[in-house]
Structure formats: structure tokens, C-alpha cells
Amino acid sequence: MTRTRLRQAKTDRQPIAMLTAYDAGFARVAAAAGVDAFLVGDSLGMVVQGQRDTLAVTVEDVAYHAAMVRRGVGEALVVADMPFLSDATVERALDAAGVLMGEGGADMVKLEGGAEKAGIVRALTDSGVPVCGHVGLLPQRVRKLGGYRVQGREAADARRILEDAQALVAAGIDLLVVECVPSELGRALAEAVDVPVIGIGAGADTDGQVLVMHDMLGLTEKPPRFVRDFLADGGSIHGAFAAFVEAVRARRFPTAEESF
Structure with a gap:
């Protein structure tokens, strides 16, 4: 699965199955089961390190785990998270991307945020770094938000998320993750942009699904x-x-009960 094939999958309406991974062993088994792409998420802070949220994760942490995943999945697409504040400036973002792609072997980096991150995205893509955006619920802002809450329920919030996605696409992203939004907004995002939209808690009508x-x-x-x-x-x-991959490709996951 390459960036080109991701776009073709969207065009062909073939759902993309993506999973987080943090080590070679699990990643190898997931790749053999047909998972299309892997996210080395800063979620490792919670599920691997035992942190209360993702904010303590460092660039070096993600690079370490990305390198293991890369060894496990061979040539499969690997996306690495940009940890909290690693993309606060263009200089920091370029440095972090260099570590994640150079030492970690990632094919793409993911950053959280909307239109305010367009300049960072443009600087990365101008430097040859493929970028995945992330809108909706932004886990790195959980302490500011006061908890993990569904985003985009109100019309104004939904419109802002759509505009954020369009700004990121205009800045050059190749992939977009949308988290914890109503199903209608997930569908609208997939229809509004020409890059694949991968949902997590965003309904069944996005271009693919990712789970931790x-x-x-x-x-x-x-x-x-x-x-x-x-x-x-x-x-x-x-x-x-294998069950996850099959359910995603058949659009049997998520169900209405597993959506907002």
C-alpha cells in the first residue's frame, strides 16, 4: 500500500484497513492478516507506557517503535505520529520528521490540528515529507478540552472541522484521520476532500478505519x-x-451502535 494506491483505493471505493502497531511481532502478524497500513501512534504512551494520556511521548519514543514496526511489516505503509509540540514550529517539525523517517523508517508523519497547521504541513511537504492530517477529537489537546468528547455535533463545529480538513488538503496532506465525530460528518469529510479519510469513531462511510x-x-x-x-x-x-480487515472491507464495521 503506497500513497498512490491509497488514493486509488478511495477512487475505487475499496475501504482501507489501518491499525496501530508498536513492535515487530504484532505488526508482522497484522501484515500477514491483510492490514493495509500501520500507524505508530502516540497512543503508545497509554497502551504501552501506562501514561494517563499521550502528552509524555517523545519523538525518540515514536522513532524507536516505528523502527520495530518497519522491521515487522517490510514494505507496508508506516505512518508515525508527531508527538505533542514536536510540530510547534517549522524547525521543530522538520527535525522531528527527519528522525521519524530517517531513524524510524516511517513513510509518512501524522500531525494533529486544523487550518492553523497548514503552514507546518506546507513546509513539510515542500521538503519531501508525506503528511497525514488529524481532525475532530485531538488527543494531544485533551487537557485543554477537559476530556475525550465527540466533536462536530453542532453545525458550526462541523463546518469548522470541514474547513480545517480542506485547508490541510490545500496545504498538501496525502491522508486524513478523523476521530470521534458524528457519522454524518465522517461521510461529509470523505466526500469533500480528494485524499483518503480514515475514521476512528467516525462512522462507516469514511474511506477506511483505524483502531488502536x-x-x-x-x-x-x-x-x-x-x-x-x-x-x-x-x-x-x-x-x-483478519476479522477486522474483513469487517472493514465489507463495511460491517463500525455499526450504527459503534458510531455517533
């Missing part, structure tokens, strides 16, 4: 509403990953 691996394996004590325990369905780790 620990969540979909039933390892999270209080999983979000949009998570399904695929290990219970699949019977084994490989079976869980």
Missing part, C-alpha cells in the same frame, strides 16, 4: 464506544486482525 490495536484485542479496561473486541470474534491474534 490494544482496544480491538480487548486489552483495554474501558474501551470507547466505537471499539469492537475482534479477538472474541476471531479466536486468535491473527484471527482478530
Whole structure:
């Protein structure tokens, strides 16, 4: 799965199955089960390091885990998160992207934010760095938000998220993640932009789905509403990953009950 094939998948309406991964072993099994792309998320702070949120994760942390995932998945597409404030300035963002792609072996970096990040995105893409945007719920702003809440319920908020997505696309992103928004907004985003839109808690009508691996394996004590325990369905780790891929491609995940 390359950037070109991601866009073709959107054109062909073939849903994209994406998972987070943090080490070579699980990543290898997920790749063998047919997962299209991998996100080395700063969610590792919570599910691997035991932090209360993602803010303590460093560029070096993500690069370390990305390098392991790269060894596990071979040539599969690997996206690495830009940790909290690593993209606060153009200079910091370029330095972080250099580490994530050079030492970590990532194919693309992901940053959180809307139109205010367009200048950073443009500087990265002008330097040859493929970028994935992230709108909707922004976990790196959880302390400012006061918790993990669905975004875009009000018309003005939904319009702002759409405008943020369009600004990021104009700045040069190749992929967009949208998190925790109503299904109608997820569908509107996928229709409004020409890059693939990957949803997490954004309904079934985005161009693909991503879940945190620990969540979909039933390892999270209080999983979000949009998570399904695929290990219970699949019977084994490989079976869980394969069940996730099949459900995404058949648009049987998420259901209305797993959406907002």
C-alpha cells in the first residue's frame, strides 16, 4: 500500500484497513492478516507506557517503535505520529520528521490540528515529507478540552472541522484521520476532500478505519464506544486482525451502535 494506491483505493471505493502497531511481532502478524497500513501512534504512551494520556511521548519514543514496526511489516505503509509540540514550529517539525523517517523508517508523519497547521504541513511537504492530517477529537489537546468528547455535533463545529480538513488538503496532506465525530460528518469529510479519510469513531462511510490495536484485542479496561473486541470474534491474534480487515472491507464495521 503506497500513497498512490491509497488514493486509488478511495477512487475505487475499496475501504482501507489501518491499525496501530508498536513492535515487530504484532505488526508482522497484522501484515500477514491483510492490514493495509500501520500507524505508530502516540497512543503508545497509554497502551504501552501506562501514561494517563499521550502528552509524555517523545519523538525518540515514536522513532524507536516505528523502527520495530518497519522491521515487522517490510514494505507496508508506516505512518508515525508527531508527538505533542514536536510540530510547534517549522524547525521543530522538520527535525522531528527527519528522525521519524530517517531513524524510524516511517513513510509518512501524522500531525494533529486544523487550518492553523497548514503552514507546518506546507513546509513539510515542500521538503519531501508525506503528511497525514488529524481532525475532530485531538488527543494531544485533551487537557485543554477537559476530556475525550465527540466533536462536530453542532453545525458550526462541523463546518469548522470541514474547513480545517480542506485547508490541510490545500496545504498538501496525502491522508486524513478523523476521530470521534458524528457519522454524518465522517461521510461529509470523505466526500469533500480528494485524499483518503480514515475514521476512528467516525462512522462507516469514511474511506477506511483505524483502531488502536490494544482496544480491538480487548486489552483495554474501558474501551470507547466505537471499539469492537475482534479477538472474541476471531479466536486468535491473527484471527482478530483478519476479522477486522474483513469487517472493514465489507463495511460491517463500525455499526450504527459503534458510531455517533
